[in-house]
Amino acid sequence: MDEVDASESTPEGGALPDEAYSLLESVVLWTLLAVGCGVVLGLIVAPETVWDDGLAPVVWDPIVEDASETGDAGYNPWNTMLYTAGLFAAVLALQALFRRWRMPCDDLMMLALTTWVILAPVLRVLEDAHLFPDGRDLLYISPLIHLHLAAWLVGVGLIAHRLDVAVARAARPATVERRVHHALLVGLPLGLAGFWAWVLQPIHDTDVPLDLAPLLGSAVVALVGVTLILMRTTHAAALTRALLAFGAGAVFLSLGYYVALAMHLAEAYVDDPYNAIVLWPLLVIVVLPCLIGVLLHRFGAGDLRHLRASGYEPGVLPPGISLTQWESDPDAVADHPVERLSNRAMLASPLVILMVIGQLSDGLATFLGLDVFGYGEKHVASQGVIDLGASINERLGIEFGVGAWFFAVIKITLVSAIVALFCRMRVEHRQQHLRVLVVLAVLVVGLAPGLRDVGRLILDV
Structure with a gap:
């Protein structure tokens, strides 16, 4: 790792170049490499200790139980800590690699990655309804479903990235870009x-x-959608276009099976007084947060447009300027477009809007699922918050629900604090990938479970 050499060539107080790793990034990358090698070595040398007494009861057994007929196995403190630490480490490691590889980190890439987040709960609900055969169903249990879809994402991304490299190295880029466009339309x-x-x-x-x-x-719809996306995004890199088009197409294909399953269950529920297809949760869990997102965009769209017309992104410092330099003289930067327009412009950014929609969806879905529909909670931390809500209910003499309303209140408070933080936060130019992956991680733990919950509530599965 080259953080020392790179920092020596950087002006004192200035930002590191994109090609250099910071000390923290180097530590995380080397730690992940060491842990990975250690686990593989342990599985070979001492499988009874590493697997039978370690990973199997903590990680694998809950996945198998979740895929069984009983389904919905709860998390435990050990795998909760493992998954949380793994998510944080993955964000830090991947943002460093993506920055060094100069991958896109614009709004379109954020939307492209979001389609893959949406795909996970659609497939997860199909597994909840036991639509996948035995053996295959394990691939659609968290966290395997995210690793499974990540493999598809990486495969599509690698092929598309090679196309971008071909364009960059071509003597006649315009000709190669047309060939790449045609290759995407067919491939x-x-x-x-x-x-x-x-x-x-x-x-x-x-x-x-x-x-x-x-x-x-x-x-x-998937075929038409892929074609339209590719036709409307010819200005973007092949990597972004491929991830967006493929992710959206996969969502459309999977939703077809969801609709077919809903039609099948609607017929099966005709003479069943205890089960029914209900659509109104969609209004609360999806439509309402999306309307709030629209309001946020309208509130900040003007400043975002002016800021980008000046050549800057909301909250992102000019290239080569470190956060220390920027904050050392507040008066000198007070009239800079980044400082003057970013606070409201950030409200119209997909980074903030998607976070708001995801967290609100998760909070409202948990509230409806537990307090109205009688579902259970499987996450350790969430259950602790719900237990606090239950104790408040008991003290106030409230007999409605199990206290999941408090989880929704915490989510609303949390997302409000995150929005305020993002609007006021300034990041170095080299940290844009970090922002994107932080938001992606928030969507994985917010939007994905929220959409899964609404999918289950509609189908009553």
Whole structure:
């Protein structure tokens, strides 16, 4: 790792170059490498200790139990700490690598990554309904579902990145860009066909009869959607375009199976007084947070437009300027566009809007799921918050629900604090990837479970 050499060539007080790792980044990267090698070595040398007495009861057994007919196995303190530490480490490591590889970190990339976050809960709900055959269902249990989809994302990303490299090295970039565009128009639908064959086709091996109309309709929508996205994003890098188009297409294909399952269950619930398809949770858990997101965008859109017209991004310092330099003389930067416009402009950024939608969805979904529909909570930390709400109910004599309303209040308070922090926070130019991956991590633990919950509530599974 080259943080020392790079820092020696950096002006005193200035920001590190993008190619250099900071001391923390180097420590995290080397630690992850050491832990990975240690685990592999342990599985070879002492499998009874590392697997039988370690990883299996903490990680693997809950996954197997979750995939069983009983389903929805709870988390324990050990795997909660492991997953949390792993998420933080992954964010720090990946943002350093992405920055060094000069990967895009703009709004379009944020939207592209969000489609993959949305894909996870759609597939997870299909597993909740036991639509996948035994053996395959393990791939759609957290955290395996995120690793599984990450493999697809990396595969699509690597191929698209090679196309970007070809454009960069071409003597006639315009000609190669046209060829890349045509390659994406042909290759991504073929890739989606492979996604269907690996992920969705095994559903047909089960005994659940699904109407073909929504499946064929979703395939048409996916094909049209991929084509339109590629046609409207010709200004962007092939990496961003491929991830956005493939992720959106996969979501459309998977939603076709969700709709087909809903039609099947609606027929099955006709004579069942205890189960029903209900759509109103969608209004509370998805539509309401999205409306709030629209209001935030309208409030900050003007400042965002002016800031970008000046050549800057909200909250991002000019290249080469460190945070220490920026904060050393507040009066000197008070009239700079970044300082003057960022606070409101950040409200219109997808970084903030997606975080707000995700956290509100998760909080409202937990409230409805537990207090209204009678579901249970499987996360250790969330259950602790809900228990506090239950104790407040008991003291106030409230008999409604189990205290999940308090979880929603905490989520609303938390996201409000995060929005205030993001609006006032300034980051160095080299830290833009860090912001994107922090938001992505927040979406994984907020938007994904919220969408899974609303999917289950609608289907009553």
